[in-house]
Amino acid sequence: MFDAGKLTREVCKSFQPYVAGKPIETLKRELGLKHIIKIASNENPLGPSPKAVEAMKDVADKVYFYPDFNSTELKSAIAKYYKMKINNVIVGCGSDELIEIIARVYFNPEDEIVISKYAFTRYQMAVKIMDSKSVIVPMKDGFVHDLAAMAKACNKNTKAVFITNPNNPTGTYNNQKEFEEFLKALPLNKYGMKPLVISDEAYHEYASFKKDLPDTVKLLKKYPNLIILRTFSKIYAMAGARVGYGLSSPTVIDYIERVRPPFNLNKFAQAGAVASLADKSQVSRSLKHNRKELKFIFDSLKNMGIEYVDTVTNFFLMKVSPFKGKDVFKKMLKEGVIIRAMDEYDLPDYVRVTVGTREENELFLEKIKKVLKK
Numbered sequence: 001m002f003d004a005g006k007l008t009r010e011v012c013k014s015f016q017p018y019v020a021g022k023p024i025e026t027l028k029r030e031l032g033l034k035h036i037i038k039i040a041s042n043e044n045p046l047g048p049s050p051k052a053v054e055a056m057k058d059v060a061d062k063v064y065f066y067p068d069f070n071s072t073e074l075k076s077a078i079a080k081y082y083k084m085k086i087n088n089v090i091v092g093c094g095s096d097e098l099i100e101i102i103a104r105v106y107f108n109p110e111d112e113i114v115i116s117k118y119a120f121t122r123y124q125m126a127v128k129i130m131d132s133k134s135v136i137v138p139m140k141d142g143f144v145h146d147l148a149a150m151a152k153a154c155n156k157n158t159k160a161v162f163i164t165n166p167n168n169p170t171g172t173y174n175n176q177k178e179f180e181e182f183l184k185a186l187p188l189n190k191y192g193m194k195p196l197v198i199s200d201e202a203y204h205e206y207a208s209f210k211k212d213l214p215d216t217v218k219l220l221k222k223y224p225n226l227i228i229l230r231t232f233s234k235i236y237a238m239a240g241a242r243v244g245y246g247l248s249s250p251t252v253i254d255y256i257e258r259v260r261p262p263f264n265l266n267k268f269a270q271a272g273a274v275a276s277l278a279d280k281s282q283v284s285r286s287l288k289h290n291r292k293e294l295k296f297i298f299d300s301l302k303n304m305g306i307e308y309v310d311t312v313t314n315f316f317l318m319k320v321s322p323f324k325g326k327d328v329f330k331k332m333l334k335e336g337v338i339i340r341a342m343d344e345y346d347l348p349d350y351v352r353v354t355v356g357t358r359e360e361n362e363l364f365l366e367k368i369k370k371v372l373k374k
């Protein structure tokens with residue numbers, strides 16, 4: 001009998017396939033509901049720039065051509081946007097892909113990778129598949145990355161540190177002063193280098209109203225070991241197109257380029273992202289909507305006496321004890337509202353909720369009041 005398991009790497013046997021939520025249409029049928037809203041995946045309910053949609057439609061009849069293998073136009077647009085050079089830029093099929101490619105390029109077995117507790121979960125998977133070792137550092141009070149403790153956790157074997165800023169799923173952030181002190185404090189490793197610092201900034205634009213948010217692009221000049229990851233999936237509302245990018249020093253980028261799959265961004269993604277980056281009004285509209293709606297939601301939660309974690313992003317953590325997040329997720333689903341339980345993040349008493357349209361937020365508040373018996 002052929003047994004594929006005998007040929008499989010041990011580490012891969014411990015992985016589980018990614019389980020995405022069921023499609024809304026399937027849920028409607030199963031639950032007998034007419035109306036279901038999804039506020040579970042930090043998507044921007046205002047949608048993408050109309051210019052991006054137009055640009056994607058415009059390339060449809062050219063789809064028989066391969067896309068530009070190097071995404072040159074998009075890289076140039078990103079470089080120009082940040083006043084950098086094209087060799088400071090790498091693009092990925094979502095920043096998710098870049099996290100994986102960085103791991104493949106830089107992580108050896110036995111290298112240590114420092115990650116915060118309650119940070120985005122994808123890093124640990126990327127580390128594991130390379131047979132490297134994750135070192136998990138507890139957060140400070142208030143669900144904030146403890147950057148001083150993370151610097152202290154670095155030793156001769158540390159190859160990289162991941163920082164999610166602002167963080168998913170907590171919605172918290174680290175400020176300029178903390179971040180700069182952290183970069184300074186990092187010790188040299190056995191390679192005689194400071195470890196790579198991967199600053200995953202998927203929600204940077206949503207937090208841009210904070211004056212003390214780190215200006216990491218500026219810090220790149222002084223810290224060539226810094227890699228900034230940003231994405232078109234969140235405020236730009238193009239999650240379905242899969243476009244992320246990284247900014248770093250030319251040599252760091254050069255090695256990542258050697259491993260990046262060619263054609264990793266399709267024609268639609270490239271064209272849409274270029275147009276989206278040029279539309280500043282879509283970003284400012286989305287930011288304004290988000291801050292206004294968060295105030296509306298939090299005022300209501302306060303009135304109901306529900307505990308939440310204040311956020312600079314487009315989602316927030318909410319405490320549901322004495323209930324369990326898993327059960328609240330199920331009950332809300334039956335009411336037609338999809339939110340996210342946090343068991344995979346080791347936060348069983350919490351759920352994560354994405355800011356929706358005003359209508360969606362009103363429905364969420366009505367249903368959470370019922371489910372939590374407030």
Ligand SMILES: *Cc1c(COP(=O)(O)O)cnc(C)c1O
Nearest residue numbers: 094095096120168202231233244
């Ligand atoms: C959503 C998210 C990503 C992934 O974004 P893609 O570009 O869609 O792959 C990366 N990091 C964090 C923290 C996120 O929340």
